[in-house]
Amino acid sequence: MSKKKIEDLDLYGILDIQITATEVEIKKAYRKKALQCHPDKNPDDPKAAETFHELSNALEILTDTAARAAYDKVLRAKAAAKLRHQELDSKRQKLKEDLERREREAGSNVNLTDEQKLAAEIARLQKEGSRLLQEEQQRVKEEIQRTKKRLNEPVWDSSLNRLKISWKADKNDESNGGYDESKLRRFLKKYGEIVALIMSSKKKGSALVEFATKEASEMALELEKGLPENPLKLKWVNERPILTTKKDIPVVSSVVTDRDYESLVLTKMRQAAERQRLIEEMLKEEQEKL
Known part of the structure; x- marks a missing residue:
């Protein structure tokens, strides 16, 4: 997986899709993006591999029901937290953060947090491997090869x-x-x-x-x-x-x-x-x- 934390990435934004996108729409968006930024098509772009890797992560997580549910839950929690942060003044925010810190230090980790659940799902995907991801990457590679072949055909x-x-x-x-x-x-x-x-x-x-x-x-x-x-x-x-x-x-x-x-x-x-x-x-x- 990417070195960046998955919960810090906007996987829907990476694929330019809505959070309500279906699996078919996710795959379609992946293929479109992957064909544009595949390293084989951008040999001079040092960021092409990283961009393609982020696309692959997004496809892998958003097409897996359990992983997507965990990721969406983190997104919703972050959105709610952001709204609460906006409503709190600086003093109340500091008190809230101090309280959360003390709770963490007190070992209130008996139950997994949403972030930990997401990490567990990602670990499962790493262990099992993603057949879907491999198939999509192979399709993109084959499409690039077909395009190169067509460009060299006499016309x-x-x-x-x-x-x-x-x-x-x-x-x-x-x-x-x-x-x-x-x-x-x-x-x-x-x-x-x-x-x-x-x-x-x-x-x-x-x-x-x-x-x-x-x-x-x-x-x-x-x-x-x-x-x-x-x-x-x-x-x-x-x-x-x-x-x-x-x-x-x-x-x-x-x-x-x-x-x-x-x-x-x-x-x-x-x-x-x-x-x-x-x-x-x-x-x-x-x-x-x-």
Whole structure:
């Protein structure tokens, strides 16, 4: 157990739960906290192990009926004592403390105090071991390992894997070889979500497309031919697909408050506009190389 006295710790506060919390709520709170402060996730934090140990103590005691009852009794006694202390003036408080001291010195320990009962329950837990605590700690460790594994798995970043589209079109051809953005979208959208599609404003017969998924990109590359009389040619801008890992992609919190929503929408709009601008610049650079 922790070097700190259990009766001096706020076990409910450590887990951020109410004193009325059920065992299910206690376990849920433990898992959430443990995943955040586990030493394996915080190797540079010297206090991580101590914090995790306090969480384990809280789970161990609050999920054991007898230990929790003893702890709650001490809490109630302390709360009542605190209230009495507030009501007593300094003189009466001193008299009370002197009386309690004399009673202790006189050996009035035939019956166990609430604190001693709590200590006995904690000793029992130490002796028996806590299967529940071990199981919860193992679940947390496994979850951390799964998270690390997922972060190292290859993932698709559409911004790194755009396709260049080309077709025959004379520079003075008003119809641009029979293609416009609407027609290109009609041909391409059947393969999956299109993140961006830009047609060259200077060079006829040229466009760039960005699909949301690897599968959509590969199917379009392999299958799409466009108009029979003027087929489309698709190829990777970077010559081949590029995969990255989740740990290389900035993490955006999935928890969005009402206050954040407007800001998030504006940010996404700016990102979409920036993506369009970057694709247009890529097209321009491609044209200048010719």
